Amino acid sequence: MNDQAPDQTQPSTQRRLIILTEGHSEPITAKTAASVLRYKPSEVVALLDTTQVGSTANQLLGVGGETPVVGALAAAPDANALMLGIAPPGGRIPGAWRSVILEAIDRGMNVISGLHDFLSADAEFSRVAAEKGVQLIDVRKNNERDVANRENIREQCLRIHTVGQDCSLGKMLVALELSLALQKSGVDSKFVATGQTGIMIEGDGAPIDCVVADFVSGAVEKLILANQHHEVLVVEGQGSLAHPRYSGVTLSLLHGCMPHGMIMCYEVGRQNVNGMEHIPLQPLPKLIEVYETMANLMGPSKVIGVAMNSTFVTAEEAELERERVRSELGLPICDVVRHGPDELIQAIQAMSPVLATT
Amino acid sequence: MNDQAPDQTQPSTQRRLIILTEGHSEPITAKTAASVLRYKPSEVVALLDTTQVGSTANQLLGVGGETPVVGALAAAPDANALMLGIAPPGGRIPGAWRSVILEAIDRGMNVISGLHDFLSADAEFSRVAAEKGVQLIDVRKNNERDVANRENIREQCLRIHTVGQDCSLGKMLVALELSLALQKSGVDSKFVATGQTGIMIEGDGAPIDCVVADFVSGAVEKLILANQHHEVLVVEGQGSLAHPRYSGVTLSLLHGCMPHGMIMCYEVGRQNVNGMEHIPLQPLPKLIEVYETMANLMGPSKVIGVAMNSTFVTAEEAELERERVRSELGLPICDVVRHGPDELIQAIQAMSPVLATT
Structure with missing residues (x-):
């Protein structure tokens, strides 16, 4: 996925991260930080947010336990890599972040970013990183140039895909949890990462939203071909x-992975498109119809279950x-x-006679 | 659309093109050449194809009249620019093409390309072009980084969109012909180019299939905002x-331009996906349902007419x-x-009371 330094995104016991969440240490904006804390807790030394010094990760993000929030790199001397855990407001890296990144490089730390604007394309970052011998790891960087061919697909490999009512509501988390639960039940399942956070967690995948538009479904098809020796891909x-x-990214992905079964993900209570509050969300029954219509253009496919994100309501409301x-x-x-994922795991296992008997 | 040299894609009486169609001087593979010959005939001096020397453009492509096919740049000394009129087999520029491109540069000619692989990213081409002071014009090159916002859209501007059963069957040509016919009938219409050939003809637009996937609908929305002072956009x-x-490219475009009316384009007799002969095309009624379902997620929209491409059948069969x-x-x-486009022009004019009374 990353021509520059693929090994650095692999799980590593040596990686000790400080994650920048400056000014935005809350679950949605800092979803990369929250997800890495949830799935790679042993790798995270601290969060860096000068506005929240003294808090814990769990207090701010609901995950990560006692992982401290610090106000400077010097306060977490064990860390050997800086990860950018949020997207910069306005899309450009603010001056204060530049100082932190340069300081991290100066301290000999690698810097890991999932931003569309690549650290390695910044002349100053590149120069000082080269001087210090540290790596700038742009997880979204790719040179995908292959179209989908729809050949040599192994239909005995069950393809499950998490789809959603909106962005930023938990499709990655649901896919990870389902794959982990399948593994626990003895199924040879693989989580297929398609975004920067998933890649940071899984160690492979394709950053499809940063692929040139013509080649997105091709990039996804390559992930399927590379992993279809597993029993199940999520x-x-x-x-x-x-x-x-x-x-369009969503459709390229849907047509690239041709799922047998889809899990519809939504967040309880969300009414409008995330970040576009003037646009109401489509109702779930309509969306299920739309996903099934579009998926079936490529092959038989249906929504087999629903994953609700009930983070912001009480247990009683969720029920x-x-x-x-x-x-x-x-x-x-x-x-x-x-x-827990049991109800959805049963729906997945019911799709495949082979799986049902394992 | 092109940060490097936008002026060169503007219509210019000074531009005298020789178009490379080496080994593929037929209407589908050489569609860029055929379209430039159709809409900018006065700019084309010759086609370059060593396998067809002595033929005329009309004999091979069905357009372009007596425009000659030559076997060397020296045979068309009037030309001041080389345009790559086909995509290279396998996606990489063959050695023989490299020689021609280098010779063109050496002769002081600009080189215009719509390929995904940019001429300006090639170290040798860049170096010699700089030495000779000529321009390498990569029509697909862009730095689009804006998302769609769905704000400040002028609904009084009628948006018409050509959609299709497949790629490479005439959606650009239909859009151009409809816009020209509207203009002839006194309507202030603008053709909005979204691909490299359309941009080469119109002089502006966005090469959306080469935009990073997250920003395709944003690039299209910018085209709408920039042009919605016209009465009609096609x-x-x-x-x-x-x-x-x-x-996915198609859906980003559909949701980026939010058409009021769609024209469904197809080619008579085509059964399978172009270039993927093992995959049958969806029938038109199904596709109309799919386009209307997807377009209506963003606003009221319907297919208002059908444009048939009957190039490969007789007049009687077409009827x-x-x-x-x-x-x-x-x-x-x-x-x-x-x-002629009259039947579709009437359908477009019927969409807008304002237009119908002009």
């Missing part, structure tokens, strides 16, 4: 087919919602964190 | 929502097909080249 979703900005949606849609539904 | 389509490789499809779909239908 492919991380991106965006939504109804998202005004990212629907009411769960029963309401179950009755409305007639599909298995659970919050994989709050309820 | 937005060039790309690919197909059912294309295994390019469906039978036209009546068959008209009766099956209940929509206006014509081949804009063979029959």
Whole structure:
């Protein structure tokens, strides 16, 4: 996925991260930080946010336990790499971040970024990194130039895909949890990462939203071909087919991975498109119809279950919602964190006679 | 659209092109050449194809009249620019093409390319072009980094979009012909180019299939905002929502331009996906349903007519097909080249009370 330094995104016991979440240490904006804390907790030494010094990761992000929030790199001397855990406001790296990045390089730390603007394309960063012998790891950097060919697909490998009502509501987390639960039940399952955070966690994948548009489905098809020796692939979703900005990425991904089964992900209570509050979300029944229509252009596919993200409601509200949606849609539904993933795992196992008998 | 040398893609009486179509001087593979010959005939001095020396453009491509095919740059000394009119087999520039490009540069000619691999990224081409003071014009080169915002859209500007059953069947040509016909009828219409050939003809636009996936709909929205002072925009389509490789590009474009009306384009007799002969095309009624479903996620939209490409059938066969499809779909239908665009122009004018009274 990353021509520059693929090894650095591999799980490593040597990696000791300080994650920059400056001014935005909350679960949605800092979702990269939250996800790395959830799935690679032993690698995270501290969060860096001068506005929240003294707090813990768990207090701010709901994960990460007692991992401290510090105000300077010097306060976490054990760290050997700086990870940018949020996107910069306005898309450009602010001056204060530049100082931190340069200081990290000066301290001999690698810097890991999932931004669209590559650290390695910055002349100053590149120069000082070369001087210090440290790596600038741009997880989104890629040179994908292959189109999909729709050949040599192994249909005995069950392809499951998390799709969603919107961006930023948990499609990656659901895919990871489902794959982990399948593994625990003895199934040879693989999480297929399609975004920068998933890649940082899994160690491989393709940063599809940063691929040149013509080659997105080709990049996804290559992931399928490379991993279809597993029994089950759980492919991380991106965006939504109804998202005004990212629907094309979502469709390239859907048609690139041709899922047999889709898990529809949504966040309880969210009414409008994330970051575009003037645009209402499409209702779930409509979206299920749309996903099935579009997926079936390439092969038989159906939504087999619903993953609710009930983070922002009480347990009682979550239960009411769960029963309401179950009755409305007639599909298995659970919050994989709050309820555990069993109901969805059963739906996946029911798709494959081979799996059902393992 | 092109940060490097936008002026060179503008219509210019000074531009005298020789177009490379080496070994592929036929209408589909050489569609860039054919389109430039059709819409900018006065700019084309010759085609360059060592396998077809002595033929005329019209004999090989069905357009371009007596424009000669030559076997060397020296045979067309009037030309001051070399345009690459086909994509290289395998995606990489063959050695023989490199020699021609280097010879063109050496003769002081600019070189214009619509390839995904940029001439300006080639160290040798860049060096010799700089030495000779000529320009390497990569029409697909862009630095699009804006997402769609869905704000300040002028709904009084009628947005028409050509969509298709497949790639490479005439969506650009139909959009150009419709816009020209609207202009002739007194409507202030603008052709909005979204691909390299359209940009070469129109002089502006966005090469959306070469934009980073996250920013495609944003690039399209910017074209709408920049041009919505016109009464009508006819937005060039790309690919197909059912294309295994390019469906995501198509959806980003559809959601970026939010058409009020769509013109469904197809080629009479084509059965399978272009370049993927093992995959059958979806039938037109199904595709119309799919396009309308997806377009309506963003706003009211419908398919208002059908543009048939009947190039490869007789006039009689075309007439039978036209009546068959008209009766099956209940929509206006014509081949804009063979029959003229009147039937579709009436359908467009019927969409807008303002336009209908002009």
